[in-house]
Structures are given as C-alpha cells and as structure tokens.
Amino acid sequence: MYLVTIIPGKPSRHNINHTLRRLVQQLLPFWEGVYYLRTARYTLGRTIFAVLIPAVCDTEGAHQLSGFASHSHTYFCRQCLLPIQEIHNLDPEKWMMRDWNKHRQLAFEWKEAPMARRNTIYQENGLRWSELLDLPYWDPIRFTVIDDMHLGYLGLFETHLREIWKIDDKKNGGNGLHPDTKDQKKISNASLRNSLKPKSGSSPRHVISKDLLEEIRADMKRTVLPNWIQPPPSEWGTSASGKLSADEYKVICSISLVITLIRVWGYENDEGVESRRFKMLENFLDLVHSMHVLFFCETSQKSRAYYKSHILKYLRGVLELYPDFTLKPNHHHAVHIVTDLETMGPGHARSTPVFERINHSLQQLNTNRRLGKLMYS
Numbered sequence: 001m002y003l004v005t006i007i008p009g010k011p012s013r014h015n016i017n018h019t020l021r022r023l024v025q026q027l028l029p030f031w032e033g034v035y036y037l038r039t040a041r042y043t044l045g046r047t048i049f050a051v052l053i054p055a056v057c058d059t060e061g062a063h064q065l066s067g068f069a070s071h072s073h074t075y076f077c078r079q080c081l082l083p084i085q086e087i088h089n090l091d092p093e094k095w096m097m098r099d100w101n102k103h104r105q106l107a108f109e110w111k112e113a114p115m116a117r118r119n120t121i122y123q124e125n126g127l128r129w130s131e132l133l134d135l136p137y138w139d140p141i142r143f144t145v146i147d148d149m150h151l152g153y154l155g156l157f158e159t160h161l162r163e164i165w166k167i168d169d170k171k172n173g174g175n176g177l178h179p180d181t182k183d184q185k186k187i188s189n190a191s192l193r194n195s196l197k198p199k200s201g202s203s204p205r206h207v208i209s210k211d212l213l214e215e216i217r218a219d220m221k222r223t224v225l226p227n228w229i230q231p232p233p234s235e236w237g238t239s240a241s242g243k244l245s246a247d248e249y250k251v252i253c254s255i256s257l258v259i260t261l262i263r264v265w266g267y268e269n270d271e272g273v274e275s276r277r278f279k280m281l282e283n284f285l286d287l288v289h290s291m292h293v294l295f296f297c298e299t300s301q302k303s304r305a306y307y308k309s310h311i312l313k314y315l316r317g318v319l320e321l322y323p324d325f326t327l328k329p330n331h332h333h334a335v336h337i338v339t340d341l342e343t344m345g346p347g348h349a350r351s352t353p354v355f356e357r358i359n360h361s362l363q364q365l366n367t368n369r370r371l372g373k374l375m376y377s
Contacts, residue, residue: 066144
C-alpha cells in the first residue's frame with residue numbers, strides 16, 4: 001500500500017519544515033539501526049540501517065529544502081559565500097567556501113531565536129533552520145545537489161536562447177548588443193560592463209530572429225534524427241508553439257543549432273559582423289561541450305577537468321561578448337557542479353525527469369482545493 005499526500009500549492013520559506021519533520025522522525029531510528037524480526041532473506045531477523053543522501057532538486061527547491069537563502073539573496077550559493085554583487089568573479093580558487101559546523105551552529109541559533117533575530121541571521125548569513133539538520137550526518141553543503149536537467153537544459157540552454165540571444169520571429173537578425181553600443185573593440189571589457197547603461201527604450205538586437213529561424217527550420221526538415229530522439233516543434237520560437245521542455249531544449253541546442261550555426265557562422269573574417277558571429281559560435285559550442293560532458297553516464301578526473309575548463313571559458317566569453325548581460329546564479333552553480341560530479345557521481349543516477357512526470361500527474365488530480373490524503377493500494 002502506498003500513501004501519497006497531496007499538498008495544494010508550495011509551502012513558503014521555512015514552512016516546509018512541517019512536512020520534513022515527519023520524514024526526519026521516520027529516518028532517525030535507522031541511523032542507529034532498526035531490527036526486523038524476519039525478512040525475506042533472513043529468517044532469524046536483520047538490523048537495517050538507512051540514511052538520506054543526497055537531496056536532488058532544482059535550485060529553488062534545493063535552497064528551500066536545505067535552509068539556504070533564495071537565489072536573489074546576497075549569499076545566494078549553497079556551497080560558497082561569494083556575494084551576488086561579485087557573481088562575475090570566475091576564479092573559483094578565491095571563493096570562500098561554507099563550513100558545515102558553522103552552518104549548523106547558525107541554523108540552530110536561527111531556530112531558537114525570536115522572529116527579529118531570525119531575520120538578522122538570515123540576512124547576514126543567508127541560511128535558516130531545516131528539519132533535515134536533525135539528522136546527525138546531514139551535511140546540507142555537500143548533500144544538497146542541483147539537478148543537472150534543471151541546471152543545464154532548463155537553466156543554461158534556456159537562458160542562452162531566451163535572454164542572451166533573444167528569440168523573435170518577427171525581426172531581422174542582430175549581434176546581441178544594444179543599439180547604442182559602439183566600437184566595442186576600443187573599450188576594455190571591464191570598463192564597458194561598468195559604463196554600459198542601456199538607455200530607456202533600447203533593447204539588444206535579437207540573434208535568434210526571423211532570418212536565422214528560417215535557416216534553422218529548413219535544416220531541421222532535412223535532418224534525420226534517430227528514432228529515440230523526439231524532434232522539437234517545427235515552429236519553436238513562436239508564442240504559438242508554447243513552452244519548450246528540457247528534452248526539446250536539448251535537441252535544439254545540441255543538434256539543430258549546432259548544424260545550422262556552423263554552416264551560417266562557421267567562417268571568420270578580420271573585420272565586421274562575421275568575426276563577431278564566429279566568436280559567438282565558438283562561445284556557444286563551449287556551452288554545448290560542457291553540457292555533453294555533464295550528462296555522461298560516467299565521470300573521471302579527466303572529464304571533470306574538461307567540463308570545468310569549458311564552462312569557465314563559456315562564462316568568460318559571455319561576459320566579453322555580451323557586456324550588458326548579468327550572469328545568473330545558475331551560471332555560478334554550473335562551476336560548483338564539478339564537486340557534485342566528484343562526490344555524488346554522474347547525474348544520470350539521480351536524474352529527475354521521472355519525478356517531474358509524477359509531479360505533473362499529481363497536479364492533474366482534482367482535490368477540490370482541500371487538504372487530504374489519497375490512498376492507493
């Protein structure tokens with residue numbers, strides 16, 4: 001018999017602890033061991049041990065579950081204390097890492113403090129109490145893992161298409177810069193990022209736009225995909241096609257765009273738009289390389305080093321090519337994923353699409369806006 005609890009809506013902030021408390025109460029005895037008088041394989045009984053490692057979520061869910069601040073907080077990262085104002089710092093060696101013992105101490109202070117003091121601890125340290133900390137072995141810094149699918153396909157790929165390159169099927173192509181950005185080569189990257197303030201009403205020229213979309217869609221019609229790959233909507237990039245799924249972003253970015261952009265942008269001149277577009281292509285291919293390695297079914301020191309070098313090269317290229325774009329927390333987390341690969345192994349063993357499908361099915365159930373439980377046998 002299975003017990004499924006349907007909770008309409010998502011609990012806000014630390015209110016998730018009310019749900020976590022029941023889970024922790026069931027897990028705690030298994031840390032010392034629970035003795036069963038008889039099991040299928042051991043007729044004389046067996047002591048069972050169990051632990052919770054890891055917790056795999058998207059960024060928002062991971063931070064709420066483990067007691068970290070939101071992605072917009074000053075201390076937005078679950079692994080280090082880099083302020084969000086310094087998110088363009090791409091030197092991991094200079095990032096101050098969080099400490100488990102100090103985290104537990106501050107979280108316990110938050111739990112015992114009055115509301116005013118709680119707000120101070122949260123603002124100063126970017127954390128709050130999570131019921132999971134009652135598990136004596138639980139390390140929220142190491143055991144909280146951001147799912148590769150949300151970070152990669154629904155994070156980095158989607159951000160590059162929708163926010164860096166933009167998508168507009170009604171405009172002609174541009175170079176991704178604001179109309180008032182002139183002679184970029186004569187201005188240093190640092191000074192350009194500091195001085196470039198888009199004027200009111202100005203917007204970056206769309207890269208994925210009418211003319212390029214026509215080329216991409218024409219190539220998609222000529223491309224024969226393996227039967228285990230579901231092709232994306234033929235009219236993707238329009239409001240009529242709706243929101244793309246993670247698999248659709250994967251196919252578009254790692255197959256369709258690679259084929260077309262190499263054909264259209266794969267040459268370099270000394271001057272002009274072609275040179276910039278060639279660099280944009282190289283930058284995008286660094287992201288594709290990174291995502292390809294991230295989703296390997298195995299990991300090694302060599303593959304992790306390859307991933308790290310390409311993701312850092314990609315992020316530095318974004319700052320150089322699109323000086324008015326601000327990196328997202330997902331870009332920062334993409335560097336930390338190297339640690340997750342080392343400690344938790346490749347992502348396919350903890351991939352979440354199956355759970356997303358279950359969540360979708362549960363959301364379709366009619367609960368008449370009432371709290372309750374559904375019993376399945």
